[in-house]
Amino acid sequence: MDFEFPEDIVKAREKAAEFARKEISSNKALMYDREEKFPEELKKKAFEYGIVDYTNPWSMLVTIEELCRADPGMGIAATVSLFGAEVIMLFGNDSQKTKYLGAVQNGEMMMGLAVTEPGGGSDVAGIKTTARKEGNRYIINGSKMFITNGTMADFFVMLVRTSNPEDGKRHHGLSTFIVPGNLPGFSRTKITGKLGVRATNTAELVLNNVEVPAENLIGEEGKGFYYIMTFFNISRAYVAAQAIGIAQGALDRVLGYLSELQSKGASSTITEEIQMTASDIATRIEASRLLTYKAASYLFQFRPNPTITSMSKAYAAETAVFATEKALEITGYSGINGDLERFFRDAKIMEIWEGTSEIEKLIIWRNLIKEAQGGN
Amino acid sequence: MSMEEQDILRSAVIEFAEKNIANSAVAIERTGITDDLAVSLAAQGFLGAALPTEVGGAGIDRQGYAVILKELASYSPSVSVLVLITGSIAGRLLEKKADSLLGRIATGEESFAVSLWPATDGSGSAGELKISGNKIRGTRRYVIGRPGGCLVAVTDDGKLVLVKSGFSLSDEDHHLSFRGLKYSVASIDSAHYEVISSNGAETMERILSGMDLEISAIALGIARGALAKTVDYTKVRKTFEKPLKDYSTVANNISRLMSELSVAEIALQGSGEMNETEMLMLKVHATDLAKRATKYSLQYHGGYGYIEDFGVEKFYRDAVGLTILLENQAADGMRLSKEVFGEKSGYL
Numbered sequence: 020m021d022f023e024f025p026e027d028i029v030k031a032r033e034k035a036a037e038f039a040r041k042e043i044s045s046n047k048a049l050m051y052d053r054e055e056k057f058p059e060e061l062k063k064k065a066f067e068y069g070i071v072d073y074t075n076p077w078s079m080l081v082t083i084e085e086l087c088r089a090d091p092g093m094g095i096a097a098t099v100s101l102f103g104a105e106v107i108m109l110f111g112n113d114s115q116k117t118k119y120l121g122a123v124q125n126g127e128m129m130m131g132l133a134v135t136e137p138g139g140g141s142d143v144a145g146i147k148t149t150a151r152k153e154g155n156r157y158i159i160n161g162s163k164m165f166i167t168n169g170t171m172a173d174f175f176v177m178l179v180r181t182s183n184p185e186d187g188k189r190h191h192g193l194s195t196f197i198v199p200g201n202l203p204g205f206s207r208t209k210i211t212g213k214l215g216v217r218a219t220n221t222a223e224l225v226l227n228n229v230e231v232p233a234e235n236l237i238g239e240e241g242k243g244f245y246y247i248m249t250f251f252n253i254s255r256a257y258v259a260a261q262a263i264g265i266a267q268g269a270l271d272r273v274l275g276y277l278s279e280l281q282s283k284g285a286s287s288t289i290t291e292e293i294q295m296t297a298s299d300i301a302t303r304i305e306a307s308r309l310l311t312y313k314a315a316s317y318l319f320q321f322r323p324n325p326t327i328t329s330m331s332k333a334y335a336a337e338t339a340v341f342a343t344e345k346a347l348e349i350t351g352y353s354g355i356n357g358d359l360e361r362f363f364r365d366a367k368i369m370e371i372w373e374g375t376s377e378i379e380k381l382i383i384w385r386n387l388i389k390e391a392q393g394g395n
Numbered sequence: 396m397s398m399e400e401q402d403i404l405r406s407a408v409i410e411f412a413e414k415n416i417a418n419s420a421v422a423i424e425r426t427g428i429t430d431d432l433a434v435s436l437a438a439q440g441f442l443g444a445a446l447p448t449e450v451g452g453a454g455i456d457r458q459g460y461a462v463i464l465k466e467l468a469s470y471s472p473s474v475s476v477l478v479l480i481t482g483s484i485a486g487r488l489l490e491k492k493a494d495s496l497l498g499r500i501a502t503g504e505e506s507f508a509v510s511l512w513p514a515t516d517g518s519g520s521a522g523e524l525k526i527s528g529n530k531i532r533g534t535r536r537y538v539i540g541r542p543g544g545c546l547v548a549v550t551d552d553g554k555l556v557l558v559k560s561g562f563s564l565s566d567e568d569h570h571l572s573f574r575g576l577k578y579s580v581a582s583i584d585s586a587h588y589e590v591i592s593s594n595g596a597e598t599m600e601r602i603l604s605g606m607d608l609e610i611s612a613i614a615l616g617i618a619r620g621a622l623a624k625t626v627d628y629t630k631v632r633k634t635f636e637k638p639l640k641d642y643s644t645v646a647n648n649i650s651r652l653m654s655e656l657s658v659a660e661i662a663l664q665g666s667g668e669m670n671e672t673e674m675l676m677l678k679v680h681a682t683d684l685a686k687r688a689t690k691y692s693l694q695y696h697g698g699y700g701y702i703e704d705f706g707v708e709k710f711y712r713d714a715v716g717l718t719i720l721l722e723n724q725a726a727d728g729m730r731l732s733k734e735v736f737g738e739k740s741g742y743l
Contacts (some may be wrong), residue, residue: 087457122508140697142634165698212425212703214693288725289741329714344686347715348724355719360571363715367690371697 022309024081031078032085035070040087045358051218055211055237057171058096058218066126073124074102076319080260082099088271090358095261097221103132103176106195106250109240126273132170133163133198133224134247140165140371141378143178144189144244150196152177154235157181157196159229160190165335165372169222170207174199178243184344193243194330197235204229215364217294236315252323253331256372259311262335262369266304266342269362271281273297273346276353286362293349300342307335326386333379336369396459401664403527404459408466411439416470423471423575424709433541434503436478441467443501445482452486453497458667461612465663468616469623472713473575475613476528476721480540480576480644481507483609487602488547488591489557496545496559508540508564511583511599511720517626524550524583531556540577541559541721546581547591555595561585572716574709604724604730607674608666609722612682617662617717618656621685621692621710625649629695645695652688659684671733679731 024032051058065071070082086094092119101123107115122128150162159179166175178199184191187272200207204227213221238246246300274297277289310331317324343363347354354360370376396404415435416423423432436442445460446452455463460482467477479675499505521533535548539620543563551553593600626649629639639645659681666674689711691699700707718737720725731743 113591135466139634142636145634145636158513210702214701214703214708290725290741292728292741340690344715347719351724352537355571355716363571364712367693367711368701370694371701375697377694 025079028077029080031075032081033072034305034395035082035085036063036088038065038070039086039094043086043089043093045090048093048218048361052092052207053217055213055217055222055289058093061093061097062100063126069127071098071100073104077315079305080315081259082122083260084264084267087261088268090218091261091265091268092216093361094264095216096218098218099167100126100129100264102254103130103250105253105293106132106176106237106246107197109249110195110242110246111197114234115197116239122173128173128387129171130159131166131168131175133166133177135165137223141375143201144193144249146178146180146193147307148177148179150181150231155233155234157231157236159196159198159226159231160227163212163226166222166224166370168220169224170209171220175224176237176249181240181243188220190214191245192241192267192317193247194240195237195243195248196244197232197233198226198229202229202231204251214367215361216368221339248322251374252325253318253329254327255379256311256315258313258317258373259263259307259371260336262310262339262366263304263307265339265362265366265369266307266335269346269359269366270297270304270338271340272359272362273300273349273355288395296345296349299324300338300345301337303334303341305332307338310334324375326383328373329382332374332375333370333383336376337368340368396456396462396667398664401458404462405466405713406733408441410461411435411441412467412470416467416474417497418710420471420706425574426701428474428477428541428575428578433506436474436615437501437502437503438716439742441478441707442503443497444478446486446497446501450733451501451551452482452493453501456667457608458664460497461608461666464609465616465619465660468613469620471575472617472620472709472717475616476573477540477576477727478652479606479609479613480509483606484509484602485547485603486580487533488555488598498674500544502583506541506544508544508546508579508581509534509536510539510546511603524581525552526554526556526588526590530584530586531558532584533541535581535633536567536578537720538581539573539576542579547737548581549595549599550581553593553595554590555592555598556588557591558583558585558588560587568714572713572720574712575654600723603721604699604726606721607671607678608663608669610717611659611674611681612663612677613679613721614685614714614717615656615659617710617714618688619660619686621689621707621714622649622653622656624705625692625706626653628699635637639695649695650686650692652739655684656688663715672731675727675731675734678722679727682718685710687713 059222073079083098086097104123107120123130133211150159175198177196180192181191181194206225208223211223313379314328343366346359347363439454443452444455444463448454465476480705481500489497500507522536524533525537546558546562562581562583567578567580571579598648611692628646632639692707693711696707699705
């Protein structure tokens with residue numbers, strides 16, 4: 020067993036860190052946060068620099084870590100323009116892949132995943148948006164909430180209900196469609212006033228008799244829930260990487276602050292309690308990394324392990340919240356007046372999006388008990 | 396103040412808050428506490444509640460004052476901290492210097508702002524502020540309170556000064572906590588100032604550490620506000636076709652936090668019998684509870700908790716900010732350890 024990354028992934032991490040040093044500064048991050056503005060230029064440069072490449076998932080994982088370490092809002096914004104692409108990669112047909120994937124992979128287009136609705140976040144099978152088939156098109160009605168890239172995406176992978184399940188199983192009868200954002204009847208409203216990740220674009224979508232050609236159906240009708248759950252298994256590893264980046268960024272700043280205190284001859288103020296807290300943050304980050312890399316290892320070899328993935332996402336998210344809160348406690352006024360207050364606000368979403376920590380723990384439990392009862 | 400009197404006062408504060416704050420709590424976070432609200436707080440006697448009657452204050456005791464702070468904080472921690480700044484901080488800083496000024500502050504005629512920075516941080520990032528000849532010149536950051544009146548700050552050489560005119564306040568942006576107070580940068584160039592104390596940092600530290608009960612009240616108000624919203628929300632929000640409150644994790648976590656909160660509130664109500672150590676212990680408990688309660692509150696509101704319209708995220712921010720801006724946790728830890736062990740402890 021070797022815990023070291025191969026050279027190409029090490030280089031990908033270095034390249035991402037170099038890009039972050041060059042393009043992400045505290046002042047820029049503060050500006051995008053304050054103005055709730057998407058860093059379009061940064062996203063463009065990230066593609067030009069060659070660090071956004073989801074066909075190389077290991078490189079992407081460490082890139083996300085490094086960019087979020089510099090600034091979570093900007094880091095996520097720079098790497099999230101392909102959000103949901105895996106659904107098309109895995110389940111779309113050749114025509115859909117040609118038409119949509121190439122353009123998002125080279126940064127010309129942006130996409131989003133539209134699953135969550137105003138009345139339901141965790142309960143994916145409870146969605147109310149419907150698609151009714153009429154001839155060779157589907158008519159979509161409903162609304163989606165908290166959609167990343169919502170007002171900017173050129174198209175969405177959208178989960179809708181196409182039939183009412185006769186067997187009473189709510190996760191049956193759901194389907195996924197590619198829905199362009201400019202269709203008549205499709206309105207999008209940016210959500211402002213978020214606690215954190217304010218450089219990312221989030222919106223509410225309303226669909227009123229939106230007509231989508233039948234060719235935009237991804238895979239088979241009725242299998243959408245399965246496709247989306249498969250996607251979440253992948254995306255949760257990336258969210259774990261975001262969370263690790265946030266926690267590492269917080270630790271970097273704590274160590275910078277404490278080093279400065281030491282150099283000013285104020286070592287006596289760095290009590291044992293502070294030393295141990297910093298050690299706890301570092302230990303949790305390392306544990307999060309090991310879990311996440313293990314989850315990614317299963318995933319990227321096409322044998323996903325949902326238990327490990329959920330463990331990694333939940334644990335890394337909790338680590339981000341823990342690390343940023345403790346970092347603020349240690350750094351006090353200095354932290355509250357610098358990057359750390361933003362990191363603290365950004366961190367909390369990690370425990371909420373892409374499956375709340377509660378949902379992750381329920382997934383872990385279900386798999387554990389299934390295994391204990393002899394399932395596989 | 397008796398329990399009955401506290402209950403009457405509590406009802407009055409809640410009635411005021413329902414009328415003047417409940418519907419504008421989000422706007423307060425976005426654009427700051429309005430002059431109208433400050434005038435209403437003064438007219439109701441809350442702004443000068445803790446100031447002595449001789450200067451026009453209400454002369455209320457600390458228990459009554461804690462009731463006001465806690466109930467206001469459950470609607471808007473920013474408003475509660477404004478009352479704290481005006482009542483406790485201004486009152487204690489200016490008690491021997493400017494009775495007429497205090498009177499005007501109590502009635503809302505004069506506003507008061509203070510830079511707390513040097514009291515709890517020695518990083519030197521507060522800006523430069525020096526007395527030279529008959530003038531005081533420089534800047535101070537992290538000024539909180541209302542503009543247009545007087546300013547208290549500590550100079551670079553440690554003097555606590557009251558600047559009565561000749562300064563301007565410009566907004567700093569988007570800070571973590573108590574956004575309704577609109578943090579400012581003070582640019583000072585004035586001959587109209589008064590040295591209150593030659594040992595400003597110590598004076599400020601002493602004032603902060605003398606507000607354990609008041610900080611406890613604000614922390615418990617934050618916890619109460621967040622948990623009340625969470626109880627309401629989890630009753631109506633359904634997931635997997637059941638209300639959130641039907642799930643044992645949600646119900647038990649919220650109920651346990653409510654239990655802790657209720658016990659702390661009972662202690663606060665009986666704080667007239669408390670000594671300084673017990674007040675410190677209550678503060679340590681209350682501030683920790685506020686952080687945990689607001690974290691669960693935001694979590695159980697999901698995505699909606701993450702946006703300001705729901706009024707939950709402010710509690711999450713303010714619970715953490717309270718322990719940094721208005722508390723010196725390291726000093727409190729030492730104070731508590733000294734009381735517990737009977738001698739200096741916990742400094743290594």
